[in-house]
Amino acid sequence: MKEILSSDFKVGILGGGQLGKMLGLAAANWHLPLYFLDDSRNFPAGGVAEEFVEGNFNNYEDVLAFGADKDVLSIEIEHVNTRALETLQAKGVTVHPHPEALDLIKDKGLQKLFYQEHGLPSAPFELFEDENAVRHAVQTGKWQYPFVQKSRTAGYDGKGVAIIRNESDLQHKLLPGSCLLEARVDIQKELAVIVARNADGEIAAFPVVEMDFNPEANLVEFLICPARIDAAIEKAAIELSKRCIETFGICGLLAVELFLTPDQQILINEVAPRPHNSGHHTIDSCYTSQFEQHLRGILNLPLGSTAMKCPSVMVNLLGAEGFSGPTRYFGLEDCLALPGVKLHFYGKSTTKPFRKMGHATVLAENIDEAVRIAKLVQQKLSIQA
């Protein structure tokens, strides 16, 4: 086996967006070179790449060519060509997460079936061929409003999800194609746990985070860590997440999004086998960042401590409504004058409404103070064109 920090040891990442960029920054601390495959070297990871290969990570040939000389391959997005990853794995390239897990996870229908099969708690669901079959099920009284429709394969970052509340939604808001319906669960809180595993089977979980959504954009807006929940819930959420990564048999990270119901049940919403928005705060608030932890996991290194250094609130910095075009930042100085505000910009050259342009992690002695400052960040900073 080649030595991990030797110059001929190559780690390739499919995807060169913000997650790839932050993975590259974590790797740079160790001076571990990362290679990226994505459409354009002007993408966020371009500046931290040992080499940025321009190509399509959904294209079999592109992934095969990219992976051929790599020792370890990983991803920053699950929607990649898994056939190519299987071929590469058969040729001896280490691929984490393994392609079978990617296939399971990127099809939300298979993901739900997997939970059902393995006794992992999740909301009741049914699979449908297309939107017409959904309409039929509603019209015949088999499903009642409200319910959640999820596209099986088109979903990413809150896209591919429709909440159907009434007849009008049924006519105008249904997503096309293969999908699943999920009973609308009463939710007390949405939680997330980032959990990691290495090939030796070691597993470690970061503290539970509490997610606040912007209802309009359907994107996480505030992320609070540690979550304001009972110790028993915290423990149960972490145990479920650990069981989840163990069952998938994934190396690297698994981000587990959870629903906490009013009667204290914990249900799996969905998972992502990679660094995740809900773990960005770890860069500034935990002993080990999720990005370093992902590297440890895929390289079969001992996992790092997930202890917190201080409480944190993370805010996504979204493109302002009404602006599309070359990115400009307003209120930067006011923001930097606030104590404990850690700004992370992804360097996207153009903005559009609700596009994730960066994030701010607010560190403070307690959560109330961090929330107060996070709101000021939102007021002061505006990303426009």
Next chain:
Amino acid sequence: MKEILSSDFKVGILGGGQLGKMLGLAAANWHLPLYFLDDSRNFPAGGVAEEFVEGNFNNYEDVLAFGADKDVLSIEIEHVNTRALETLQAKGVTVHPHPEALDLIKDKGLQKLFYQEHGLPSAPFELFEDENAVRHAVQTGKWQYPFVQKSRTAGYDGKGVAIIRNESDLQHKLLPGSCLLEARVDIQKELAVIVARNADGEIAAFPVVEMDFNPEANLVEFLICPARIDAAIEKAAIELSKRCIETFGICGLLAVELFLTPDQQILINEVAPRPHNSGHHTIDSCYTSQFEQHLRGILNLPLGSTAMKCPSVMVNLLGAEGFSGPTRYFGLEDCLALPGVKLHFYGKSTTKPFRKMGHATVLAENIDEAVRIAKLVQQKLSIQA
């Protein structure tokens, strides 16, 4: 004025070693592109540079050409061509630290005269033309053993300093050329304070650090923060350091190395107007890293909070004795298995005895535990050829 994060706003750094690299990583969080000038793009900062210009930062023409299209210029090493910086400043380029301060600081004789002139406490000294003049002063009884000889301009990282204890040292260990002699001060502890200032005059200091030297290599070996000193000493050390940066009128960082004498006096040993080894722990242990703080200082942004997230001990990772050649890391996995160990490698392709190859910051709930783990890091990790 151009907007700081716009693509045509250019920040140039003279020097592309490990300090430049870590400055580049801090800038990457904001997606602020940094441009570097140094001999080879294979130097540590090469991987994080927006553009790495190969050239000599001591050469007037090289610095002039490099700086011509930059908005702000700074340094990672004080031994640069300050004439070129003066020319660039006159042409409207913002240069921090200002060239006059660099001239004062890089000549240890002028530095000592500056302290004397401004009532900044420092050990008694005398300037000498060369080593023969030193011998004469000793032989005529004007200076007695032991004393410290410092080369006026050749010193960097503990080089250019000789401790002269006896007649044999006087014959064999004196450094050649223009120098100063300093009375050997009784030292209780060596301390350091990293202080920052911006053009608006805002000043902020990081907590005092306590330095333990490896006597053989004359390099800092352990760096403990917060220092184990009385609150009154902490306060005095910080006030003196703030007075120091204010007197120099520097923007960006000033690292102030201090002696604490057995009778509780604090004396300035020497200063460096840039990120410094004694501030590396801040990357992992403070709300703001010294590198981000340097950027805030030179860009006249509000300074960041210097509060600590947790106690830390920093260990320099030096090339092992007896090995020179292509770098290899031994014991990496054992090291990563220790809790709270943050490894930073600089990516130097060749090692030699005592060369600074990286550093480890150990985070723990208290200093004793961090020291215990830092010693394990030293035992387990070996950088060889």
